[in-house]
Amino acid sequence: MKILALEFSSHLRSVAVAEATGGVVKTLGAVTEHDEKPRGPLALVEQALVAAGVSREQIESIAVGLGPGSYTGIRMAIAVAQGWELARGVRVLGVSSADCLAEKARQEQIAGPLHIAIDAQRNEFYLATYDLGQAGFAETAKLRLATREEVNACERTGGMVIGPEVTRWFQAGRIVVPDAATLAALAAQRSHFVPADQLAPIYLREASFVKAPPPRVLPA
Numbered sequence: 001m002k003i004l005a006l007e008f009s010s011h012l013r014s015v016a017v018a019e020a021t022g023g024v025v026k027t028l029g030a031v032t033e034h035d036e037k038p039r040g041p042l043a044l045v046e047q048a049l050v051a052a053g054v055s056r057e058q059i060e061s062i063a064v065g066l067g068p069g070s071y072t073g074i075r076m077a078i079a080v081a082q083g084w085e086l087a088r089g090v091r092v093l094g095v096s097s098a099d100c101l102a103e104k105a106r107q108e109q110i111a112g113p114l115h116i117a118i119d120a121q122r123n124e125f126y127l128a129t130y131d132l133g134q135a136g137f138a139e140t141a142k143l144r145l146a147t148r149e150e151v152n153a154c155e156r157t158g159g160m161v162i163g164p165e166v167t168r169w170f171q172a173g174r175i176v177v178p179d180a181a182t183l184a185a186l187a188a189q190r191s192h193f194v195p196a197d198q199l200a201p202i203y204l205r206e207a208s209f210v211k212a213p214p215p216r217v218l219p220a
Contacts, residue, residue, distance in 0.1 A: 002028075004045065004059045004084075005184035006077035009069030009097040010164040011035050015044040016180035017052035017059075020188035027181045028052035041076045048180075059090055063187030065178055066094040067202045068118050068126040068143070069164070074201040085196040092196045095186050100178035102130040102137040103186055105162055108176065113140070113159030117151050117166050117173070125151055125169075126204065129159070145204050 003025075005016045016030035029052030031044055049056065062081045067074045081092050098116050105114055111132050118126040127150065129141035146154075148169060155161050155170065166173035 001060045002058050003061045003184045003187055005063040005180040007065035007178050007180040007183045008073030008077040009065045009067040010177050012177050014180040015048040016184050017048050017054050018184035025185045025188045030181045041080050061091045063183050064094050065097040065100055065183050067097050069097055071201055078199045082196040091193040093193050094199045095183055097178045098128045098143055100183050101176055104182045105176050106132045106137055115154045115159050115161045117161050117163045127151055
């Protein structure tokens with residue numbers, strides 16, 4: 001099965017094409033760009049396909065990193081998956097970018113308890129805790145919104161803090177960025193395919209808005 005993976009949740013957006021055969025996943029081609037100088041998602045996809053030597057028609061599955069992270073980036077990745085599904089009828093699934101970070105950390109030989117902290121703006125963080133082992137990882141504390149002090153408290157109890165920009169706030173932390181190749185490897189192990197229009201960014205805050213006041217009536 002040939003997989004197209006889109007991981008746009010951080011400041012480093014990436015696309016990978018991978019092939020899963022008999023439980024073995026091989027990355028055929030991957031590209032990354034910084035979101036300060038974006039070329040657009042379709043340009044990244046095309047570059048990854050060319051690097052992999054794979055045509056659009058050969059893609060059988062699309063995996064999307066659902067965050068948490070850059071809402072705009074995640075929405076772009078979802079839009080690509082939705083358009084591809086309409087045009088080609090591929091299977092689609094979403095994967096937590098926190099899971100992707102945990103697997104990336106495990107590949108970098110980090111083991112034991114691990115705290116993932118992702119900037120949630122408003123002086124808060126998306127925080128999840130995992131236990132990493134040689135065979136894989138397990139989520140031990142579900143993803144939630146947390147204050148800076150709560151992240152510090154987790155660090156004091158043991159375990160490394162990682163994330164795409166984590167050293168901005170936690171000097172003892174370690175920068176780990178989710179990438180599309182790792183996302184593809186996780187997707188190859190999963191089968192919870194959904195219609196692309198059901199994909200949604202992982203966003204833990206309740207939606208809030210202020211209703212606009214009625215228009216003023218100007219005197220004649």
